[in-house]
Amino acid sequence: MAPHPTFAGVDRLWHDAPVPPSPRPILEIEHLSKRFGAVEAVRDVSFSIAAGAITGLLGGNGAGKTTSIAMILGLVKPSAGTIRVDGRELAREPVAVKAMMNFSSPYVDLPHRLTVTENLTVFARLYGVAAPRRRIAALAADLDLEGLLDRPVGRLSAGQKTRVALAKALINEPKLLLLDEPTASLDPDTADWVRRYLTDYQRRSGAAILLASHNMAEVERLCADVVMMRAGRIVDHDTPAGLLARYGRDTLEDVFLDIARDRRKGKPS
């Protein structure tokens, strides 16, 4: 695969003036809980994300990250709590709120037999995009998909599929982008390109991004703040620098291990 940072679209956009982050919250979660029978997957979770911010959502296997994201997307009904996007409550205005969000995960496949254009057209229609052809052409230029538009998605490489999944996630110009492991299974060059693209998109659009990842270096590089989950609860929420200082660690990976193993430091008793 060609080195992605040379993509003309990104180089052009990379030099645009960044949109300064605003303190207005795009996502507000209050006392969110989800119980599956005897399992309390998410317990009394509250946090918010400001417009123009990238927040990391970290936690070990089974911590409750996917369930939280599924509730924010309106795919799973919370047992309790409220979710507001740009001031509007998901439970009261589901159609309007879902239209402001989008999602990407390497674990959710797009239909394999449809071409890239067909897939993006389906999602453009689902989201009511005003000029689908123009939007798809712009995303194809941005994400270097122009040579792939007529190829069935099932015949693309993992890196190419990731770029198509990003195009799908950006088709409706979301105010809130939810990303689950956006660079899983990518080679370092492609992963680096995706990170640069996401940072650039966030700066240009002022969108907020919630990023669930097991890649600590990625979280440290991209995220303004980090929500740490364990057994369904938020056990810490701070900037990467704040966490490193408080836990007396050099890397977020060590902080993660402290939290996963419940060796919390600097916490008020």
Ligand SMILES: Nc1ncnc2c1ncn2[C@@H]1O[C@H](COP(=O)(O)OP(=O)(O)OP(=O)(O)O)[C@@H](O)[C@H]1O
């Ligand atoms: N549909 C379901 N029915 C029953 N239990 C569920 C369901 N979905 C999730 N759980 C349970 O809820 C808990 C949280 O799961 P979740 O998938 O949210 O964790 P996660 O942080 O995303 O983990 P991972 O990093 O492994 O993906 C787990 O104990 C899981 O077994």
